[in-house]
Amino acid sequence: MITSSKRTPLTFLVHATVLFLVIIWTIPTAGLFISSIRDKNQLSTSGWWTALSTSEQRHVARAHEPKAQVQEGDRFVIRGNLFEGSAGEITKFGSSSLRPDEFDVGTVAELKKGETLQVLENGDYAFSSPVPWKGSRGDRIFYTAEVPPRFTLENYREVLNSEGLGKSFINSLTVTIPATIIPILVAAFAAYALAWMRFPGRALLVAAVVGLLVVPLQMSLIPLLKTYNLIGDFFGVGSKTYVGIWLAHTGFGLPLAIYLLRNYIVGLPREIIESARVDGASDFDIFRKIVLPLSFPALASFAIFQFLWVWNDLLIAMVFLGNDADHIVLTGQLRELLGSRGGNWEILTASAFITIIIPLCVFFGLQRYLVRGLLAGSVK
Amino acid sequence: MGQLASALVTMILGVMGCAAYFYGSNFLLDKIFPTKSGAAAVVARNLRVANNIRPWLFLGPAVLLLTFYLFYPVIDSIRLSFYGRSGEEFVGLANYKWLFGSDEFYESFRNNMLWLIVVPTAATFFGLIIATMTDRIWWGNIAKSLIFMPMAISFVGASVIWKFIYDFRTGGEDQIGLLNALVVFFGGEPQTWLTIPIWNNFFLMVILIWIQTGFAMVILSAALRGIPDETIEAAVLDGANGFQIFYKIMVPQIWGTIAVVWTTITILVLKVFDIVLAMTNAQWGTQVLANQMFSWMFNGGGDFGRGAVIALVIMVLVIPIMVWNIRRANAEMEGR
Amino acid sequence: MADVKLTNVKKIYSNNVEVLRDINLDIKQGEFIVFVGPSGCGKSTLLRMISGLEEISAGTLEIDGVVVNDVPPALRGIAMVFQSYALYPHMTVYDNMAFSLQIAKTSKADIDQQVRKAADMLQLTPYLDRLPKALSGGQRQRVAIGRAIVRRPKVFLFDEPLSNLDAALRVATRMEIANLKDSMPDSTMIYVTHDQVEAMTLADRIVLLSGGDIEQVGSPLELYEHPANVFVAKFIGSPAMNIVPCRIEQTGAQTLVSLSASTSIQTPIVTESSEQAKPAFFGIRPEDLVVVSAEQESLFSGEVSFVESLGEATLLYVKIPGADDMVIAKQAGTLSIKRGDNVYLSAPAEKMHLFDENEQSYLRKG
């Protein structure tokens, strides 16, 4: 835009600042993504930014039970591997929780009563004792290991395999798509009427829409639920229906939709609309053939926002659609996961990332309309 | 598969039903009062009638939905605020007395004011800065997409993400929370961020700012593109530098849009309770009005009266913004 | 086919400003009428009231003898060309021109035929598939005109259609509009402009508006030669007519006026004896003044305070006794007169104008 300032220190500053902001804004999500594909043990012991480096971890494992012992000469030996298939490199080990890194790897540690323990770098260990091992549980081995980075889709598999996620995905779509299109349609007509048609009470209506923008929707829930129950009983369909939630999302989304779209439509050149009127177009024609196509960028932009809001909504879905398998939406399902598997970071991260995917696709698919403009200026 | 099909059918029916209303009603209107042909006097009369009816065809669904989903609940809340727990026995001003006598209210009121001041300001400010700057670098669209990304994340997801950032580990354990890891790296003491009074509010606000900046940026960037290049070129010729152009030429021209963005975010701030609920569950002095209302209405059987009073406070708080917006809308409408 | 008649038409906007007061106008079929006047005088408002885009606050508007106050724009048989062209940005040139016919449910074949005919007439055929943004200003203007033509309206309305074009294109398009008029002799055209050259060259009759009133209606030459008042006299013609305050010394068939103690002028204008000794305004156009030598009979003399050489003509700004404003004289070619010279100015008697104290013209004899 300002060609004269190209390649000046200012431009450099701009690049640097934007880069800085972008990094700040992306880091949290990046962290989430990286965490979601990490091994669940590593995930809870080291920061995600260390994911690529080898980490030093302290672990404790139990040796095999005494019944796995074999007699070698005069000693009774229990052998096994601490990693059991996964990779790593042990640096220190010990047999008591007080001094978990007492011995260097490879040394033969002398324990009480003539017992010895040897642990090799690759995790192989050997307990040996002059008398047979007794008891039903194996002894504990403490070790410090350098574990190489490990990435896995295991977390996703676990989340996706859990009951009903696929179904709730479809439920979410069933809620979201009409709950995006219907308010846009209704709002666009209303916005046009408020912007370009003359009728008594117009100013009042505009004021009312702006006023309703600020009604906190939590407030509506109780009165609405009561009415929903009445209506549901009347038709014998119960109060939790898809139509019910579409209309609820529509009602709650309308003030902002009308407000934003009216702002845009009011900005369309007056002469174009008058010209259509002289050409014999009725308001319905003008709306369909002139205003709708010209407002397309604004409609698409609003569609993106409404889609995101509905998709990410939990409250309205909980109240108006319920939690049974036929109706539960993705966010609800995830919340249930959080409830039942609360402490499991790997479930949290993977499932959080799954909720993001569709909205991100929608955003990247439609973003050129966002870029083209939400507000007047499309018809310069 | 069967479910997919039935979902599809439901969706199509829903959307078609809505479209059919608009087409059908306008078609009927044109049929009953034909205006395309016929005797001039009849046509003129028909047209007058049609022109009086048509706005209401356009507005009908919107007006009905707004009345049912927003207007009626507001009225009902005002009524409920004078009633007791179950909404049945009249208690006069008891709920109001309770509210203004409770410490929790002052806490959440103070926090809400902080939220109202900080979040819209910061989100709009960052949005504006980023929109301006990304407009003149070649990778601007990539930058915008990345900054918009948090918009796509649900509050549940965002809470998971930020719990990860604010995480705290005791003793000598490695910090897996980014913030504490940084603090430790620079030699500081790790903190339990979410329990530090007052400041924890700001840590929660950061989350909403992080989410909403993308919204502000996208809309403001659109508005910036609508500014005629000539005005900027004229300013360059007049010797204005980059910052003067920004503050004196560009910002005034998109003032209306800034107002829209500001209003939208402000309203959102008032309604947000999910973040507080998920991050701190309103402990450690982080209560906000929306969450307080939610817990009164839905937890432990609910107290509709008290919930309604808090809802009304929220509404009163935004009346200034409302009035300002209404006046702006009216001023714009003059001569149309 | 289409007479347009306005009777006592008024426009009052919601803020109670009376933008137009009592407009009476009788436009005959096939006439080319131009509304001129200074900015804000209500030209556009009047045009928009005729089109039906603006409500008529009082009075009646008849088209073809039918009162159309309440008839919607589309049914008045009018077409309008806007200053900003108002092309539909998302439609091709073809669709822009076809739009009104499609709305009227004309058959495809008819639409095609009419659009192509209009496009042909305006040399738009090569551009039919383009979007308006891919056209030059002049081409867009022609599309706007084409869109009006295909409707075959009884009355064409133009609101400053040329004001967005550069000077050369403006002349060319002006001529195109003149041709258009010739090819459609039955259509009435009403044209708004504040450019008096456009008004003079295009109009059959000019309607000069000022501050919500009609000042004068007449052919371009009538307005030029017989301005009804000082406003019209000064508005039409460039540079504007010189108006010098004076006093009526002698009434009758030849009125004698005095500009100052030393200067009196004998005009061939009839005044009643009741006008005796009243203040008045003497008017003479710069192009009617000629420089004469001292000995010859002159109207007045004065010192030249400024000389403008335009090449084909020279403008002399002369300070004469009794007048606050300088008198301008337009002389053909270049002159050797310099600032500070004293010049004697004369004018043919039949070119003189005299206005009464209310700035209304006295009738001129002959």
Ligand SMILES: Nc1ncnc2c1ncn2[C@@H]1O[C@H](COP(=O)(O)OP(=O)(O)OP(=O)(O)O)[C@@H](O)[C@H]1O
């Ligand atoms: N909607 C309105 N409400 C109030 N006053 C108006 C409105 N529209 C126009 N006016 C006033 O009416 C007067 C006439 O306006 P109009 O547009 O007809 O002027 P115009 O002669 O076309 O001027 P221009 O040559 O500048 O186009 C102006 O003083 C204007 O301020």
Ligand SMILES: [Mg+2]
């Ligand atoms: Mg005008």
